[in-house]
Amino acid sequence: MSNLVFVLDTNKKPLTPCKPSMAHKLLTAGKAAVFRRYPFTIILKKVVIATPQLIILKLDPGSQTTGIALVQDEQVIFGAELTHRGQTIKASLESRRLLRRSRRNRHTRYRQARFLNRTRQEGWLAPCLQHRVETTLTWVNKLLRLAPIGSIVQELVRFDLQQLDNPEISGIEYQQGELKGYEIREYLLNKWQRKCAYCGIENVRLQIEHIHPKSQGGSNRISNLCLACEKCNTQKGTQSIELFLTHKPDILKKILSQAKHPLKDATAVNSTRWALFNRLKETGLPISTGSGGLTKFNRTRLNLPKTHWLDAACVGEVNSLQVLTSQPLLIKATGHGSRQMCRTDKFGFPSRYVPRLKFVKGFQTGDIVKAIVSSGHKVGTYIGRVAVRTTGSFNISLKKTLVQGISHKYCSLIHRKDGYLYAT
Known part of the structure; x- marks a missing residue:
């Protein structure tokens, strides 16, 4: 069972997607042509007036x-x-920051520093976000x-x-209905990395545990909850956490510190989703x-x-x-490559230059092509991503091997480079 195929009419009007078998029949009968490979889309050779279902x-x-x-x-x-x-972008920016910082420390500055006089616009997000x-x-x-x-x-x-911090904010029905416990348990599973807070065991059934026992004045606030396996939860009982972890001061310090801090990933992702919602x-x-x-x-x-x-x-x-x-x-x-006019070594100095033109014989590195070689030592059919060379002799990356020295004359375009890799 694969995804349904997107369908466009001859004016590129979106229609109701069809099954792959129907798309195959339309292509075989010559009533449609392939419009896009990823995601797979066909375009009909006629105008459709009917209104598709939303x-x-x-x-x-x-x-x-x-x-x-x-x-x-x-x-x-x-x-x-x-x-x-996002992590790749963050690593690239950190690498650039280190190179620039090292250059500033070489006493080669010819102008005043201006990296401290920049202001951020309202709604600014880090590049990785x-x-x-x-x-x-x-x-x-x-x-x-x-x-x-x-x-x-x-x-x-x-x-x-906000709901986790104040259970009554949306009414008692929200917490006592069918969703009772789902928000809290999912939050705790992410905050404590799906491990027991006391022994660190994984892949077992975890229970919600009060860090400071309720019998000693502990509350039900999210900052007083953690996850524990059945063995640790039973051993702790109604003891204070300081008494239970007397011989494990490092774990005690870690739990008390982590309990006070909100889930950083959740806060970052929430801010990203609000920005996406507004867009x-x-x-x-x-x-x-x-x-x-x-x-x-x-x-x-x-x-x-x-x-x-x-x-x-x-x-x-x-x-x-x-x-x-x-x-x-x-x-x-994967991105569209780098805009650098030259590549640098580990010290930040130019090491080699790149061609100014990215297209060679109508192809660019990253295009998915089909090469049908009819003569020579490399007779066969090859489908993969191409790496262009100014000489017109390309390399094609297959799933497991790399075929070198394929002339551009044998290549036909399947899918233009768009900054993404695709698989099923």
Whole structure:
């Protein structure tokens, strides 16, 4: 079961996606042509007047991977997982910072320093966080051009931090209803890395534990809760944590310190999702939201496995869900290369220069091509990403090997480089 195929009419109007078998019949009969490989899209050779049925686009933004799902009539017809490169951007900026700092320390400055007189605009995000917003928005706009999307549902906050701090903020019904405990347990699982806070054991059933026992005045606030295995929870009982960890001062200090601090990843991701939410409103489509606790509740109730794209399908209000695909499109952001005119060595000095023109014979490095070699020592058909050379002799990267010295005359373009790697 694979994703449904996107369909456009001859005027590039999005139509209702079809099954791969139907797309194959249309292509074989010559009634359609391939418009895009990833995600796979066909374009009809006629105009369609009928109004297609609208589709719901659901998003589950994450710090490393964002889940994407298209739902129509409570059926998941398309799934994708978008892997961000925020850590790569952060590493590049840190490397550049170190090089510039080393140059400033060589006493070669010819102007006054100006790295301390910069101001940040309102709503500024770090480049690694802004990348997540921009990349997700890029794919939202792509899907808007390929499918008749009528509304967007986004998981706005992973954890309702205000709700966790004050259980009565939204009324007693919220905490005592079907969602009771989901927000708190999911928050604690992330805050304590799904380990026992006392012994560090993993992959066992964990219980919610009061750091300061209730019998000694401890509260139910989120800052007084942690996770413990059954053995540690039983041994601790109603003892104070200082008495229980008398012989483990390092663990005691770590637990007390971590309990006071909020979940940093949750705060960062929440800020990113608010920025994404404000950008999504610019599309003009109706937007609804849901929390991470509600997503987990829906996924557990529907007995679905834990994946990013299925989490996206469970965002918001869900009554029932039928999954029509088991092969989501895996998308990895790689960027468009560097704008440096020359490469540097480990000390920051120029080591080699790069060609000014990226295109050679109509191809650029990163394009997916199909090469049919009919003569010579490398007869065969090769499909993969190409690395261009000014001589016109290219290298093609296959799944397991690298084929070198393929002439551009044998190559035909399949998919232009767009800054992403694709897999299923």
